Amino acid sequence: xxxxxxxxxxxRAILKKDLDRDFTLLDPDIFIxxxxxxxxxSHEEFPFNRFGYETFWTVSKERKGYSGVAILTRIPPLSVHxxxxxxxxxxxxxxxxxxxxxxxxxGCYVPNSGDGLKRLDYRMVFEEKMLHYLKGxxxxxxxxxxxxxxVAHEEIDLKNPKSNTMNPGFTKEEREKFSILLENxxxxxxxxxxxxxxxxxxxxxxxxxxxxxxxxxxxxxxxSNRFMxxxxxxxxxxxxxxxxxxxxxxxxKD
Numbered sequence: 001x002x003x004x005x006x007x008x009x010x011x012r013a014i015l016k017k018d019l020d021r022d023f024t025l026l027d028p029d030i031f032i033x034x035x036x037x038x039x040x041x042s043h044e045e046f047p048f049n050r051f052g053y054e055t056f057w058t059v060s061k062e063r064k065g066y067s068g069v070a071i072l073t074r075i076p077p078l079s080v081h082x083x084x085x086x087x088x089x090x091x092x093x094x095x096x097x098x099x100x101x102x103x104x105x106x107g108c109y110v111p112n113s114g115d116g117l118k119r120l121d122y123r124m125v126f127e128e129k130m131l132h133y134l135k136g137x138x139x140x141x142x143x144x145x146x147x148x149x150x151v152a153h154e155e156i157d158l159k160n161p162k163s164n165t166m167n168p169g170f171t172k173e174e175r176e177k178f179s180i181l182l183e184n185x186x187x188x189x190x191x192x193x194x195x196x197x198x199x200x201x202x203x204x205x206x207x208x209x210x211x212x213x214x215x216x217x218x219x220x221x222x223x224s225n226r227f228m229x230x231x232x233x234x235x236x237x238x239x240x241x242x243x244x245x246x247x248x249x250x251x252x253k254d
Contacts (some may be wrong), residue, residue, distance in 0.1 A: 001075075001252050004028040005107065005219060007148040007202070007245035011036040011048055011070070017242040019048065026237070026247065029074045030098075032107040034148045036068035046070055056080055058093030068093045069107050069147070075100060084133045089126065097137070103227065104137045108147040113168035120173060123150075127177040135184060142227035144252075145186065148202075148245065149220050153178045153188065156198060157217040169218060181222065189221045189234035189250060199236045202245045210244075221250040 004026050008014040011033065023031065031053075038046060038059055046057040050072060057070035077098035083090030098105045108130070113120040137143050151174045155161040164170045182188060190197075200215025209215060221234050232251040240246050 001029045001254050002027065003030045003032070003105070003144070003146070003221070003250045003252070004247050005032040005034070005146040005148075005221065005249075006247040007034040007109070007219060007243060009035050009037075009243040009245065011038050011046075011068075014242045015048060019242060022240050022242065022247075023050065026240075026249070028072075028249075030105065031072040032096075032105075032146055033070040033072075034068075034107070034109040036070050037065045038068045038070070039064040048072070056096055056098070058082055058090065058096060060093040061091045063092075066092070067109055069096050069109050071096050071098060071105075071107050073098065084129055085136070088129065099141075103142045103144055103224075104140075106134065106137070106143060106145045106147075108145065108149070110148065110150040112150050113171065113174065115168075117166075117168060117171065120168075120171065124173060124177065127174075127181075131177075131181055131184060134181070134186070138185060138224050142224035143186070144227070144250065145222040146220060146248075146250070148218060149178070149222075150218055151175060151178050152216045152218055153191070156196075157200075159200070159214040159216070169216060185225050186222050187225050187228050189223055189228070189231050190217070190236065190248070192228065193231070193234055199238065201236050201248055205244055219245060219248045221248060223250075227252075 040059045053072040060066040079099040081097040096107045111123050113123045152158040201219040203210035203215040230253045235249045237247045
């Protein structure tokens with residue numbers, strides 16, 4: 001089974017590029033989209049659908065054209081849940097959970113701490129509630145947690161760690177929250193399989209960052225520890241453009 005996660009930085013914008021071609025080439029069983037920026041009206045459906053796939057999506061109820069997650073799946077889920085417990089954070093359209101026979105899939109666009117770290121406190125509370133939510137799911141079935149998690153965990157995960165120590169995505173607080181997640185029974189699949197590999201999934205649009213490969217690895221597949229024996233590979237598709245991110249991929253045994 002192949003699962004792809006991709007922060008598209010606006011679904012309508014990337015549809016004008018090569019998303020159709022890239023989707024066909026990737027041929028995913030499950031395709032998770034983050035930062036769709038899709039603002040739904042009463043008569044609109046999500047603008048990217050494919051024959052043979054069921055599509056589930058969120059919108060930001062608080063700010064139009066902001067956040068948003070969608071999942072296209074060939075495999076019918078047993079259940080679908082939006083937000084965390086009791087639908088919390090669904091007002092920003094950040095989380096979709098699909099339940100399958102032997103695992104949960106949680107697609108997420110984690111809040112950015114913002115310029116001047118003005119949302120860092122908000123982000124910290126989100127991380128605590130997300131961990132509680134994931135642990136609750138993990139008590140029932142193994143979990144695949146994926147998306148733009150908006151953190152470079154270790155210095156190997158970004159080009160310029162020293163100059164970014166106080167910037168959103170590489171603060172001590174954010175990195176510690178990711179460490180706590182891993183300490184609570186979860187594994188960063190890419191880093192587990194490739195402990196010394198330097199590869200990024202996001203680049204700023206400024207300073208020719210992508211051309212210079214001055215990037216960050218902030219898109220992940222994190223799984224329950226006991227699920228790692230089903231992981232065949234975890235990879236990053238640097239060859240795919242269209243966004244400031246590139247897709248990440250998880251292949252698991254059926």
